[in-house]
Amino acid sequence: MAVYTEVPFAEAAALLERLNLGTLTELRGIQGGIENTNYFVTSEREGQTVEHVLTVFERLGFEHLPFYLHLMKHLATHGVPVPEPAADARGEILHTVQGKPAAVVDKLRGASELAPGAAHCAAVGALLARMHLVGRDFDRQQPNLRGLPWWNETVPVVLPFLAPEQAALLRAELAYQNHIAEGSAYKALPRGPIHADLFRDNVMFDGEAVSGFFDFYFAGVDTWLFDLAVCLNDWCVRHGGERDGEPVPELQQAFLNAYEGVRPLTAAERTLLPALLRAGALRFWLSRLWDLHLPREAALLKPHDPGHFERVLRARLPLAAPTRPAETAAA
Numbered sequence: 001m002a003v004y005t006e007v008p009f010a011e012a013a014a015l016l017e018r019l020n021l022g023t024l025t026e027l028r029g030i031q032g033g034i035e036n037t038n039y040f041v042t043s044e045r046e047g048q049t050v051e052h053v054l055t056v057f058e059r060l061g062f063e064h065l066p067f068y069l070h071l072m073k074h075l076a077t078h079g080v081p082v083p084e085p086a087a088d089a090r091g092e093i094l095h096t097v098q099g100k101p102a103a104v105v106d107k108l109r110g111a112s113e114l115a116p117g118a119a120h121c122a123a124v125g126a127l128l129a130r131m132h133l134v135g136r137d138f139d140r141q142q143p144n145l146r147g148l149p150w151w152n153e154t155v156p157v158v159l160p161f162l163a164p165e166q167a168a169l170l171r172a173e174l175a176y177q178n179h180i181a182e183g184s185a186y187k188a189l190p191r192g193p194i195h196a197d198l199f200r201d202n203v204m205f206d207g208e209a210v211s212g213f214f215d216f217y218f219a220g221v222d223t224w225l226f227d228l229a230v231c232l233n234d235w236c237v238r239h240g241g242e243r244d245g246e247p248v249p250e251l252q253q254a255f256l257n258a259y260e261g262v263r264p265l266t267a268a269e270r271t272l273l274p275a276l277l278r279a280g281a282l283r284f285w286l287s288r289l290w291d292l293h294l295p296r297e298a299a300l301l302k303p304h305d306p307g308h309f310e311r312v313l314r315a316r317l318p319l320a321a322p323t324r325p326a327e328t329a330a331a
């Protein structure tokens with residue numbers, strides 16, 4: 001259940017009116033999601049039924065939200081299918097509901113595709129590249145708050161919870177990523193605003209066409225290649241079963257071809273893709289370990305399995321032998 005803050009009908013109705021979104025007719029709590037309170041809101045405007053999503057932010061504060069919401073607005077107004085945050089008469093897109101930060105965004109059509117084929121991967125790959133290009137003109141700055149500095153801070157915090165062999169892998173990978181980040185090829189990588197968490201559950205499809213990307217609340221300025229690696233590690237690997245975490249080459253090729261159809265990779269990006277695939281796996285192994293062993297506001301977070309990303313990382317190591325779930329005990 002993802003309604004942590006009960007929003008009174010009258011408060012939601014007043015907000016919709018201020019946003020010129022018509023008269024509220026229905027307010028429905030959304031069961032999915034783990035971080036925020038989300039409602040589907042239906043209203044009548046000029047004889048039309050319109051649908052939006054009201055999000056009350058439970059963890060993110062007023063200081064970080066303008067970057068995420070303005071990025072969504074920038075992308076939406078430049079033709080990237082992203083839910084557009086609704087503005088009031090003064091142009092404000094960050095609102096307050098029950099004393100917490102809140103936003104109202106367009107409701108996307110369709111549903112997530114958790115078992116994507118090559119066509120789904122290609123559709124997302126092409127849009128990811130478009131999003132990167134359109135983001136070049138976005139003028140706000142905020143780092144990826146789950147980037148290298150956070151990995152360096154967080155690895156020592158989770159190490160005591162790991163088996164010796166897992167701890168050795170985590171330490172070695174962090175050292176490798178620090179080394180990569182110091183290199184001239186890394187410094188030459190193109191950068192800009194990235195989604196940084198564009199997993200299968202953050203994309204809606206209407207048939208095989210993407211109706212939109214959502215959940216920009218880990219976005220930040222970082223290398224485009226890292227964003228691509230995060231996607232390849234979720235869209236193009238096996239989920240579950242004996243071979244959980246192994247890459248699926250035909251899906252990866254479909255994703256990459258479509259991405260490069262819009263924005264070809266630079267030479268530095270080609271060289272560093274294997275290293276950044278490891279970085280993407282490390283990032284989510286680490287955050288899942290952190291959520292599992294050091295739950296913040298535990299009631300709000302249902303931790304995902306860290307073992308999956310440990311397997312993705314092992315499968316991305318040079319000369320990696322196929323890993324089996326049983327060989328790598330979940331942390």
Ligand SMILES: Nc1ncnc2c1ncn2[C@@H]1O[C@H](COP(=O)(O)OP(=O)(O)O)[C@@H](O)[C@H]1O
Nearest residue numbers: 030032033034035036053083106107108214215
């Ligand atoms: N703009 C949107 N359009 C349609 N559905 C949405 C939209 N935003 C969120 N949802 C629905 O709400 C669910 C929870 O949203 P999500 O952003 O994943 O929540 P959380 O940040 O709490 O994890 C999604 O799985 C999706 O079904």
Ligand SMILES: N[C@@H](CCOP(=O)(O)O)C(=O)O
Nearest residue numbers: 034035197199215284288304
């Ligand atoms: N994609 C991340 C979790 C991020 O949570 P979200 O529900 O806000 O997308 C993971 O799978 O670890």
